[in-house]
Amino acid sequence: MGRKLLLEHLNKANINTMEGYLQNGGYRSVEKALKKMTPDEVTEEVKKSGLRGRGGAGFATGMKWSFLDRNSGKPRYLLCNADESEPGTFKDRLLMEKIPHLLIEGMIVSSYALGCRTSYIYIRGEYMFILRILEKAIAEAYAKGYLGENILGSGYSLDLHVHPGAGAYICGEETALIESLEGKRGNPRIKPPFPAIAGLWGCPTIVNNVESIAAVVPIINDGGDEYAKIGIGKSTGTKLISASGNINKPGVYEIEMGISVEEFIYSDEYCGGIKNNLELKACVPGGSSVPILPNHLLLKMSDGNPRLMTYESLSEGGFATGSMLGSGGFIVYDEKACIVRNTWNFARFYHHESCGQCSPCREGTGWMERVLHNIEYGHGKMEDIDLLWDIQRKIEGNTICPLGDAAAWPVAAAIRHFRHEFEYHVKYPNRVFDEDHVYQPEMKMQKV
Amino acid sequence: MPKVTIDDITIDVPAGTTILEAARMIGENVPPAMCYYSKLKGSGGKCRVCLVKVTKGSEKDPRPMPKLVASCRTAVMDGMEVKNVTSPEVIEARKGVVEFLLVNHPLDCPVCDQAGECHLQDLSYEHGAAKSRYEFKRRTFETRDIGDKIKLHMNRCILCYRCTQVADQLTDQRVHGVLGRGEVSEISTYIETAIDNEFSGNMIDVCPVGALTDKTFRFKSRVWFTKPVYAHRNCTKCTGKVTLWYQGEEVLRVTSRKDQWGESEAFICNECRYDKKATSDWKIEGPAHVDRHSVISQNHYELPFELPVTQKKLQ
Amino acid sequence: MTEVQKIEFSPEAMLEVSRIVSHYPQDKMKSALLPVLHIAQNEFGGWLSAETMDYVARLLHIHPIEVYEVATFYSMYNTKPVGKILIEVCQTGPCCLNGAEKIVSYIEKKLNIKVGETTKDNMFTLKTVECLGACGYAPMFQIGETFYEHLTEEKVDMILENLKQEKLKAINN
Ligand SMILES: Cc1cc2nc3c(=O)[nH]c(=O)nc-3n(C[C@H](O)[C@H](O)[C@H](O)COP(=O)(O)O)c2cc1C
Ligand code: SF4
C-alpha cells in the first residue's frame, strides 16, 4: 500500500465536519505555521518539498510563490483553481466533497505564506453542491477561529470566499479565471503582465490548483524534506489520479509518484485491469489535452524500461513517443474503443470551449471538429487526414492561451499513433459502427 | 534606449515600445495588424497575424522565445533580435492565420463597401492561398442596423474587438459588445438598442473589414471610384480634420484621416461625419495621401489627380 | 397561466445577494455578477430574460451590455426558456466509453424529443453538456444541483418519474 497524504482519512466517520476533521489531526498545520513560523519559512518548506502544481502544467509551487510581487503596496490574492473541467479529471471534486476542511486548511496556511488578507476559491458552477459543502465548512472554520480576524491570536487575519463559475472550461486558465472572478467573460489575458505582478483587480495574485493547496498541509505538518522523500527525481510526493474509461475500478486514487503505469492499470489496488477481459489499446494519461499513447508506448519507455507515473517518465521521448502527467486524468481505452470517434469527441469539446478571442483557436477548433466528424461518419477523404495535421500544426503555439495547444495535441497524437484507423474509416465508410456506435470487433487494431 | 534588431535592421527605441511599433519606426517589412490599434488601450494580441519570431530575448537573457509572439503586444528588450519576413516559420504561421480568418469570411468582396480599403483583402492578396481548403458552410448572421447610421454585417466580422474598445474608451456608455462564445461569438447589442452617442461613428473607421459600414454613405459606389480629399472645419467636439470622399462634386461620405498604417489620425465626431455633407461645410486642403499598400493605392491614388472641387469654385 | 412575473428578488434572495456582494471590495461589485446571475436564473423560471438581466445590471450598477456579454458566454445560463426539469447529460469522451450516447438516445426516445428540445408539457428539456467531472462514475447527468451517476435505463426511468411527481405536487400545492 502506498502512503496516503491527502486521502488518508477519506473514509473516517464525519471527516467532512469540523469535529471529525479535528479528531483526525486537522488544522495542525495552521497552529504550526501561524504560531511558530514566518511566512517565508512556510514558503521555504514548500520549496523544499519539491511540490509541483497539480493543475496540469507542473510548475514548482514554491518557485511560483516567490514570484509574487510583495512590494507593490497593493493587496495580494491567492485564488484556488477549483474549475476542474479537463475531461477525465475529477480528483479535486473528491477532495472538496469529502474532506472540505483539508482545502480550507491549505488555503489558510498558503494565504499566510503569501500575505493575503482575502482569498477566493473559484469553483466551476456545475459543482454548486460542492460550493455549499465548502461554504458550510468555511462557516465552521470561522466559528472555530481558524478564519476571520486575528486567527488563533496570531495577529494574522484572513477571509475566505467561494466564487462559482458558470460553465466554461477556459476559466481554468488562470487569467481567464481572474477575468471571470471580476465578473467578466472568461477571455484569457495577454501576458505579460503575469498574475504574480498584476492579477485580480490589478493586484499581485497567485493561482493554484486545489490539490496543490491541499498538499501544503502535509508539507507543513511533516516538513518539506519528508514530503520530498516520496517519489522519484523532480516528481515528489503523492498525486491524485482520476481513472476512467474501460477499466474495472474507475475512481480517484492517491499514488506515490513513481509507481509503474502497468501497476497502476492492472493492480487491484488501483484500476484493477481492463473491463470485460479485453486488451488495453491506448491511454490518455493526463487529461484530454495530453497526447494519447498506444499500449506499447504507454507501458515502456524508449529504453525498454517500464514507464512510471511521474512527470519525467510520462513525457519521456517528447511527443513522438511520450505524453504528459498533466492533471492526472487517466483515461483508458480497450481494444474496442474507436480512436477516431474519441478524437472527434475531444475536438468537439475544444470547439465548444474556445473563448473565441484569437483566430487560430476560434476558427481552427471548429474546422478540425467538422473534418473529424466527416471522417467518423464515413464522408472523409484521405487528404482530410493531412489537412487535419496541417490545421492542428497551425493552431499549436500560435494562440493567446494554451487551449489552442490543448486542442491541437490530441488530434496530432491520434494521427501520429493511429493513422491506420483514420485511413480505415475513409476506406470502409460503412463498416465502422453498428447503430449503437460500438466499434466492430473485426476492426480491432486492423492495419490498412 | 533599448536597441532592437528586426530582420537585420537595428534601431533604438524608447523603453516599453512594442516590436510592432519598432518595426513601424523602421518602416520596412512591418508586420501586418488586424486587431491592434495604437490609439486604443488594450487592443491587439487577438488576431495573431502580427506573429514574429524572437531569436534572441535580450542582451541579458539571450535565449530565444519558445513560441512565436504577437509583435503588437510584446515589448522590446535591449539587444532583442526579431525575425519577421526573414523567418519561413513566421511566413508559414501568418499564412495559417490568414487562412483561419478567411474560414468564415464571406467571399463577397464584389458587393462589400469596404472593398478597396479592407485590411483583410490586402492581407489575403499577400498571404492567402488561391483556394480555401474549408469545405463547410460558413457561419451566417442577418445583416442588421445598429442605430440609424451604422450597418452591421456580422458575417464579415473578424472579432478584432476594436469597435467595443472605441465604445468603451470614447463614449461613456457602451451598448454593444461581444456576445456568445467561441466560433459563434458576435458583435451585437443583444436587444434592439440604437447606438447613439457623439463618437459612435468611429466604430466604422476602426473596423478593419466591412463589418461596420456607414449607412449614410449616400450612393453605392466602389471606394476606388471616389476621390478622397482632406478638409477641415471648426468643430467644438473634435479636431474637425477629416477626409471627404467625393464622387463628382458630391460628398458621399466623411471619414477620419488615416495614417500610413490605416489608423485614424484623430477620431471625429458624428456631426462632422454624418451631418456635414456639403462642400460648403468644409475648408478643402488637397488630395488625401493614401499610401498603404492597399488595393486602392494600387489602382489610382499614388497618381496626382485633379481636385473634384476647388476652393475657388466654391467662392 | 401566463401571469406576468414581476422582476424583483424575493427578500431571501435579496439577502443572499447582499451576502455575496460583501465578499468583494466595495468598488468591485461587478465581481458578484456570476453568482447573482445564478440566483436570478433560479428565481425567475430557470432562464435569463432581457428584463432579468437588466434588473441584475441595475442591482450591481453596471451597464446591461456587460450582463448580456457574460450571460451569453457561460453555458450554464439559459438565455431561452427551458422546461421545469433540465436534464444535462455529459457527452464527453470518458462518459462515452461507458455508454453516455446510449443514455442520450434512450432519453430522446423516452421523452420523444431531440437534444435541445423541450417536451410539449413543458416538463423536460434535454441538453448535452461537456465533461462534468464525473468520468469515473459514467454515464451521468445533472439535474439542478444534483449529479446522477452510474445511470442505467431503469435508473433514468425512476429518476425522471420521481422528479416529475415532485414538480406536479409542488404545482398543485
Ligand atoms: C484551458 C485551460 C484549462 C485549465 N483548467 C484548469 C483547471 O480546471 N484546474 C486547474 O487547477 N488548472 C487548470 N489549468 C491550469 C491553470 O492555468 C494553472 O496553471 C493552474 O491552476 C496553476 O495551479 P498549479 O500551479 O497549482 O497547478 C488550465 C489551463 C488551461 C490553459
Ligand atoms: S487559444 Fe482559444 S481559448 Fe485561448 S484565448 Fe485564444 S480563442 Fe480563447
Ligand code: FES
Ligand atoms: S495585430 Fe497583433 S495580434 Fe492582431
